[in-house]
Amino acid sequence: MTERYALEARHVTHQFDTAAASPLATDDVTFGVPRGQFLAIVGPSGCGKTTVLNMMAGLIRPTSGEVYRNGQPAVRVDRSVGYMFARPGLMPWRTVSDNIKLGLEFRGVRRRTRAEEADRLLVLVGLANYRDAYPAELSQGMRQRAALARTLALDPEFLLMDEPFGALDAQTKILMQEEFTKVWEGTDKTVVFVTHDVSEAIALADRVLVFTASPGRIKAEIDIGLPRPRHPDSLRFDATYQKYFERIWNELRGEVIVS
């Protein structure tokens, strides 16, 4: 691997082509994510965060510019990409364990080792006692943990996460951030994490991009120098954390007001 970045967007612009309007979603966005870095993107609603993630995944193509994964244009979704949304999207007719095994099946893990690997992931996300439960029998936070385990079962090189904890209540969200940080810090996965929540971005990420209101451009880029391992649940009381919060919120405030 000689590329400087595992993931890269070079002068990426995306314009949706719809009958009603042709909204410019992103405008000349350029950034790179080194291997193993955790990048967060914050910005007002509608500024093109999901569009950027979809282009990184190879789900949609830029109108101009290019997105690269490991130096290659990201023209399609492949097994290097794990995508996680705010809604867990579990299959209701499959148990938690069987939902996780789905990721293992996709990865081509042999049937014999799937159960063992699913059990390991269930322990990792704190659902060991719910392996045979169905999604409807779980709380929202537990479902999202199961979705995280299913994504991790794919063992993706890139984790693209679109408000993955956005639908959770405040307490569960902090617990999930805590667990996810612990899991991620034990890997070398490259993460792009979209969120509205400035505190979440600072607690989790190595670097935060602040987007302008629509069309999304990069307004600021802030390295988060908080040491690891991190504990999102106690970080909020840290003076350095609060300085980052003030800085990022000052960048974001004007954009939220104009959007």
Ligand SMILES: Nc1ncnc2c1ncn2[C@@H]1O[C@H](COP(=O)(O)OP(=O)(O)OP(=O)(O)O)[C@@H](O)[C@H]1O
């Ligand atoms: N499929 C689509 N067709 C047409 N326009 C779209 C489509 N998807 C998104 N857009 C438009 O592109 C712009 C960016 O949308 P996008 O969902 O990327 O923003 P976002 O920052 O993720 O928003 P939010 O934070 O509210 O989820 C918006 O103006 C939106 O209306």
